[in-house]
Amino acid sequence: MDEFGTYGSRFPNIVIIVNPRAGSTTPEYLSAVTDVCREHSDHVRVAPTEHPGHATALAADLAAGATRADLVVCIGGDGTLRDVVAGLVGGGAAAPPPLAVLPGGTANSNYRSLWDDVPWQQSLLAVLNGDADHRHLDLARLADPARLVVLGLSTGLFAEATDRARNSPVAGRPRYQQAIAESLRTYRPYPGRVLVDGAVIQSGRTILANVGGGRHRAGVLNVLPRSIRDDGLLDVCVLDTGIPAEKALELMRTGDHLDVAGSTYARGRSVTLERLDGLPLHFEHDGEVVPTERGTITVDVLPRALHVLASPKRTGG
Secondary structure, three states: OOOOOOEOOEOOEEEEEEOOOOOOOOHHHHHHHHHHHHOOOOEEEEEEOOOOOHHHHHHHHHHHOOOOOOEEEEEEOHHHHHHHHHHHHHOOOOOOOOEEEEEOOOOOHHHHHHHOOOOHHHHHHHHHOOOOEEEEEEEEEEEOOEEEEOOEEEEEHHHHHHHHHOOOOOOOOHHHHHHHHHHHOOOOOEEEEEEEOOEEEEEEEEEEEEEEOOOEEOOOEEOOOOOOOOOOOEEEEEEEOOOOHHHHHHHHOOOHHHHOOOEEEEEEOEEEEEEOOOOOOOEEEOOEEEOOOOOEEEEEEEEEEEEEEEOOOOOOO
């Protein structure tokens, strides 16, 4: 047994938590993943989610209950992964089992941050053969409402586009790209302020603020190009009206938006986002819009809280 509680490159008991309703999850895909796992493990169980919050209960039991797993594989979107992480981290186990993330949603930004966009077979075999890195990723925590944040949290344009994307018939990453394009037609920046570790870094008309976590949102926008997911810090990028939103989004594909006026970037352990006109500050995290009547949100880092298996070539992200 090694320091992580696993047995060399072999995990005797693997549980696959899958959201069968996720954007790119099919029965054929799940069957293929299960077959690969069975070639490398003594026991493989598939645990489909049946309702919202079910993934959290399943993961909590796998972390600390009688059915503890040696490896948890998650197939689903960012929301499914967030629920799994909440169960693993909040389940009360001193050392939860490691997590392997496979693509199964729409944008798959979490998968990209750990494996880039390599085929799932390549990442899963690396995990099962002992060729993946064990990493302990930082998470973030909202106090009110009490929630864990895995990939990132955003306000403004991204939050509005996330809400719009829920009803889009478009599949895959183009769903969010189309939703952002549609939101740009009617979106109005809000009067905001952002504080990092108590110091104001931006104040004024705000297009969006993004806190994380993962570098990419919507799968293709490199919003936080300097983020490292296990450095004990949250990264934050704020766009104000000093740059046209369309231009900023174009530059975000390569991370070049940090070099222009209207973009503010910082790191810290605690980030506070404010809306200054008395209206609620709508936000999303991990692909879910969270209803709130609050005008202030504070996000705090949870250093090295999540044990994952990741590409040895993907040290950033």
